[in-house]
Amino acid sequence: MxxxxxxxxxxxxxxxxxxxxxxxxxxxLAFFMLGPLVIYPVFLMxxxxxxxxxxxxNLLLGFTGLLSFGHAMFLGMAxxxxxxxxxxxxFTPELAILAGTAxxxxxxxxxxxxxxxxxxxxxxxxxxxxxxxxxxxxVQAPFTGGExxxxxxxxxxLFGVIDLANVRAMYVTVFVIFLGGFLLIYRIIHSPFGQVxxxxxxxxxxxxxxxxxxxxxxLLAFVLSATLSGVAGATxxxxxxxxxxxxxxxxxxxxxxLMTLVGGMGTxxxxxxxxxxxxxxxxxxxxxxxxxxxxxxxxxxxxVLTFRRGIAGExxxxxxxxxxxxxxxxxxxxxx
Amino acid sequence: xxxxxxxxxxxxxxxxxxxxxxxxFYALLSLGLAVIFGLLNIIxxxxxxxxxxxxxxAWFLMxxxxxxxxxxxxxxxxxxxxxxxxxxxxxxxxxxxxxxxxGLLLTFGLALIIQGLFRNEYGSTGLPYAxxxxxxxxxxxxxxxxxxYRAWVIVFxxxxxxxxxxxxxxxxxxxxxxxxTENPQLVQAFGINVPxxxxxxYGFGVGLAALAGVMAAPIYSVNxxxxxxxxxxxxxxxxIGGMGSIMxxxxxxxxxxLVEGLTKVxxxxxxxxxxxxxxxxxxxxxxxxxxxxxx
Numbered sequence: 241m242x243x244x245x246x247x248x249x250x251x252x253x254x255x256x257x258x259x260x261x262x263x264x265x266x267x268x269l270a271f272f273m274l275g276p277l278v279i280y281p282v283f284l285m286x287x288x289x290x291x292x293x294x295x296x297x298n299l300l301l302g303f304t305g306l307l308s309f310g311h312a313m314f315l316g317m318a319x320x321x322x323x324x325x326x327x328x329x330x331f332t333p334e335l336a337i338l339a340g341t342a343x344x345x346x347x348x349x350x351x352x353x354x355x356x357x358x359x360x361x362x363x364x365x366x367x368x369x370x371x372x373x374x375x376x377x378x379v380q381a382p383f384t385g386g387e388x389x390x391x392x393x394x395x396x397x398l399f400g401v402i403d404l405a406n407v408r409a410m411y412v413t414v415f416v417i418f419l420g421g422f423l424l425i426y427r428i429i430h431s432p433f434g435q436v437x438x439x440x441x442x443x444x445x446x447x448x449x450x451x452x453x454x455x456x457x458x459l460l461a462f463v464l465s466a467t468l469s470g471v472a473g474a475t476x477x478x479x480x481x482x483x484x485x486x487x488x489x490x491x492x493x494x495x496x497x498l499m500t501l502v503g504g505m506g507t508x509x510x511x512x513x514x515x516x517x518x519x520x521x522x523x524x525x526x527x528x529x530x531x532x533x534x535x536x537x538x539x540x541x542x543x544v545l546t547f548r549r550g551i552a553g554e555x556x557x558x559x560x561x562x563x564x565x566x567x568x569x570x571x572x573x574x575x576x
Numbered sequence: 577x578x579x580x581x582x583x584x585x586x587x588x589x590x591x592x593x594x595x596x597x598x599x600x601f602y603a604l605l606s607l608g609l610a611v612i613f614g615l616l617n618i619i620x621x622x623x624x625x626x627x628x629x630x631x632x633x634a635w636f637l638m639x640x641x642x643x644x645x646x647x648x649x650x651x652x653x654x655x656x657x658x659x660x661x662x663x664x665x666x667x668x669x670x671x672x673x674x675x676x677x678x679g680l681l682l683t684f685g686l687a688l689i690i691q692g693l694f695r696n697e698y699g700s701t702g703l704p705y706a707x708x709x710x711x712x713x714x715x716x717x718x719x720x721x722x723x724x725y726r727a728w729v730i731v732f733x734x735x736x737x738x739x740x741x742x743x744x745x746x747x748x749x750x751x752x753x754x755x756x757t758e759n760p761q762l763v764q765a766f767g768i769n770v771p772x773x774x775x776x777x778y779g780f781g782v783g784l785a786a787l788a789g790v791m792a793a794p795i796y797s798v799n800x801x802x803x804x805x806x807x808x809x810x811x812x813x814x815x816i817g818g819m820g821s822i823m824x825x826x827x828x829x830x831x832x833x834l835v836e837g838l839t840k841v842x843x844x845x846x847x848x849x850x851x852x853x854x855x856x857x858x859x860x861x862x863x864x865x866x867x868x869x870x871x
Contacts, residue, residue: 354856354859357860358859361613364677365814369808376849490808494684533691537687543681
């Protein structure tokens with residue numbers, strides 16, 4: 241009997257969470273669809289690119305428990321490749337994005353093979369070092385344009401038909417890409433594969449003892465995360481018509497960690513909220529120069545010390561606690 | 577004997593010397609990181625910023641208080657180490673029960689704050705710091721000129737590294753430290769104040785970074801961003817050496833500095849990346865690092 245009740249309880253909680261997620265999803269859709277009416281569309285496109293980047297990063301940190309401090313290399317290399325393909329080789333936008341994505345998956349495969357040989361803190365240091373190597377490559381390689389980057393990248397015509405120089409067409413394209421990436425990540429997290437990733441996050445030795453090859457799962461998660469980061473990087477290179485060094489620098493890797501931390505690690509919507517908050521803050525502080533870095537650092541410290549669940553995590557925690565209290569009160573009235 | 581493999585000996589030995597200088601900084605910094613990691617299980621991302629603070633501290637002492645290099649060599653590590661201990665008590669101490677990644681994130685945030693504040697105040701051009709009187713000039717070794725100050729940096733940092741190794745591996749204090757690294761609860765049960773030891777250890781590791789900063793000040797200009805790139809290279813050095821062994825950190829630091837110097841002579845394009853490439857190779861062959869023990 242007791243087990244039965246517990247089971248129905250679990251089902252009820254699950255159903256409630258799904259309902260909350262549906263509401264959050266609709267709110268997010270509404271925000272990005274109606275947002276351009278009041279907010280500068282280029283800013284919103286930037287938010288969507290970085291939201292996808294942060295979601296891809298969160299797949300690794302939040303759901304597999306691997307902290308990569310080098311994700312900028314995927315964002316940046318995909319951006320350079322897409323920009324080069326669109327500008328020099330005359331690729332159409334969808335092919336340029338595909339080319340950028342392919343390069344970052346390949347980079348993800350190579351760096352993943354190296355990095356997953358160590359865990360925890362070492363993993364973070366190794367990814368950081370590999371990303372710094374990629375940064376130096378980009379500084380020296382002739383096709384990246386050094387300090388100037390690749391400028392005036394043509395947005396081109398999508399499928400040879402739709403002119404992306406039109407802001408509305410570009411916005412819809414970015415929105416579709418973001419939504420596709422977001423739903424793919426949602427699907428990955430809720431697939432059996434995603435469950436194994438979570439098991440690795442919770443207890444790797446135990447997962448191995450259950451017969452799962454943890455390294456293969458981690459490598460696949462790393463490559464998926466790199467690929468989706470690449471989609472974000474290639475898209476943003478077309479949006480801003482620019483691929484520059486700052487996208488491969490370690491500060492960018494730190495920024496995506498910050499977005500995920502602020503929004504909520506291991507939550508579905510957290511990275512999107514985090515990207516919005518962090519980018520809005522940077523936009524607001526942009527004229528203050530080095531203060532942006534200082535404020536970012538302060539947010540890091542405050543989040544780690546007092547706000548570890550992040551915005552989405554705290555909200556979910558609050559709702560869960562309220563439900564629990566409600567349930568308790570209901571039980572109390574029933575028994576009395 | 578004026579050429580080796582078509583490279584003028586003067587240039588070769590010059591680069592090797594620079595390599596050894598960089599190697600001494602790598603060794604001092606990775607030693608500090610290893611000591612901190614051993615006891616606190618935290619990778620101190622602020623290390624580069626604290627190295628920079630050491631150099632700035634020397635500059636402050638010189639320009640504001642008129643205290644020269646020798647004073648700075650003693651005072652800067654103490655001052656910066658003290659600020660480190662405050663950080664440990666106020667912030668890091670709250671994180672020991674959590675996942676180690678939070679310590680990394682916190683110290684990363686602190687590094688951003690410290691570097692941002694210094695850059696706001698002093699820009700990023702760099703401030704000059706005069707070499708001490710006693711160490712100016714150079715020796716003619718026959719095959720090259722050896723500037724006195726550079727010789728001093730190599731000898732002194734080697735001495736500091738070896739003294740640290742001796743203290744940790746051969747003294748009673750060091751045995752407490754090693755025991756606490758293995759099992760802090762047990763050591764605490766024997767009546768040793770482990771939290772205080774943790775604070776002092778963090779201060780000591782930070783002090784080593786500051787000492788490296790003071791020594792770097794006369795060679796490189798005092799710059800808010802001087803630690804930014806260095807810390808990433810030192811992370812790679814730490815991964816290559818493995819953090820299990822104190823002597824391992826010292827040797828890896830010096831050797832990698834030399835390798836970097838040699839690369840500058842023979843294939844300058846790769847000099848920025850050679851350490852990262854070595855890291856990748858070492859990880860493929862010996863994932864635990866050259867001196868590390870696989871867990």
